[in-house]
Amino acid sequence: xxxxxxxxxxxxxxxxxxxxxxxxxxxxxxxxxxxxxxxxxxxxxxxxxxxxxxxxxxxxxxxxxxxxxxxxxxxxxxxxxxxxxxxxxxxxxxxxxxxxxxxxxxxxxxxxxxxxxxxxxxxxxxxxxxxxxxxxxxxxxxxxxxxxxxxxxxxxxxxxxxxxxx
Amino acid sequence: xxxxxxxxxxxxxxxxxxxxxxxxxxxxxxxxxxxxxxxxxxxxxxxxxxxxxxxxxxxxxxxxxxxxxxxxxxxxxxxxxxxxxxxxxxxxxxxxxxxxxxxxxxxxxxxxxxxxxxxxxxxxxxxxxxxxxxxxxxxxxxxxxxxxxxxxxxxxxxxxxxxxxxxxxxxxxxxxxxxxxxxxxxxxxxxxxxxxxxxxxxxxxxxxxx
Numbered sequence: 537x538x539x540x541x542x543x544x545x546x547x548x549x550x551x552x553x554x555x556x557x558x559x560x561x562x563x564x565x566x567x568x569x570x571x572x573x574x575x576x577x578x579x580x581x582x583x584x585x586x587x588x589x590x591x592x593x594x595x596x597x598x599x600x601x602x603x604x605x606x607x608x609x610x611x612x613x614x615x616x617x618x619x620x621x622x623x624x625x626x627x628x629x630x631x632x633x634x635x636x637x638x639x640x641x642x643x644x645x646x647x648x649x650x651x652x653x654x655x656x657x658x659x660x661x662x663x664x665x666x667x668x669x670x671x672x673x674x675x676x677x678x679x680x681x682x683x684x685x686x687x688x689x690x691x692x693x694x695x696x697x698x699x700x701x702x
Numbered sequence: 703x704x705x706x707x708x709x710x711x712x713x714x715x716x717x718x719x720x721x722x723x724x725x726x727x728x729x730x731x732x733x734x735x736x737x738x739x740x741x742x743x744x745x746x747x748x749x750x751x752x753x754x755x756x757x758x759x760x761x762x763x764x765x766x767x768x769x770x771x772x773x774x775x776x777x778x779x780x781x782x783x784x785x786x787x788x789x790x791x792x793x794x795x796x797x798x799x800x801x802x803x804x805x806x807x808x809x810x811x812x813x814x815x816x817x818x819x820x821x822x823x824x825x826x827x828x829x830x831x832x833x834x835x836x837x838x839x840x841x842x843x844x845x846x847x848x849x850x851x852x853x854x855x856x857x858x859x860x861x862x863x864x865x866x867x868x869x870x871x872x873x874x875x876x877x878x879x880x881x882x883x884x885x886x887x888x889x890x891x892x893x894x895x896x897x898x899x900x901x902x903x904x905x906x907x908x909x910x911x912x
Contacts, residue, residue, distance in 0.1 A: 548753035549762075549858055550869060565762030565854015568862070588858070594866045601869055637859045638770050638847035649862050678855025680763050695765050695851050696808075 550604035552585040562682035566633035568650035590656030606656035670702035721745030724829035725876035731828040739881040762854025769822030775841040779897035780860035822846040
């Protein structure tokens, strides 16, 4: 008899990956970054992106890491999911992150990066008509998130508020 | 601008010296403040990928006490002073004479918080003023911000500027520790200096190694 063992796929900062049932996918230490989960609950398949910056126009590099920016990561993830046979209209989203880790008076726009990341992710999801069924964004705490393909729940762990599921 | 390819071992040595001088002054300041002997390790300078950096100090999820400030002026960048919760508790208990102080309490005392902020102020101030003397560059720190949270969530904030250039950062990491507490990995405090990409040229030309 073959037992199906659930493993955890880890996604680093400015990276993305796909998971299939019965496995889970997680990313650790989200601060101003936003974790975006796109999933098809019938197929038991999900993609997780660890978005670091809102827009690829901020890039001053010759080579673009598409997973880093909200505006390039979400279309790229949709392509990956399509190749797995997922229909975009069946996708739903859950998002978490976008904290303001430090509060201090400065005019540097990068200090507001958390809220800007959340706005950019929402705009992209709206463009592709993907509904956000749950979110835990903003505040000033770091988060570790893990998505379970078995029940489509996103587990969120923070230092001060323990663990919750959305 | 691909600063990643233009950094030589001479440059890394210069950055090591910066970490050395800065942290030595900070260690002396801390030593005077706590009236105990503080030692430091040879600075560690590395071109690291963001995901490697996330694994420093016990990993992205480990809870740390962190002081963060921005450096402004001729050269810009971010600076972190990071302590394990136990080490921060130990220092603050000594400073405010309160054996029960704990950063992980739900109601952390204001006294302890402001002592930690002041500690961060003094340490980063002495680190940066020695850096300024050494390079001849005018640099000023912003007031430090204190937070207790996951290391990954904290350090990624300092990588925002760099992330617009690439997926790597030059990290100047200097470890300090209280002498009789050495041997235990958890008791080390880290200074992380993360210069903004455009500041490397300024720093190197100020020191004549461009």
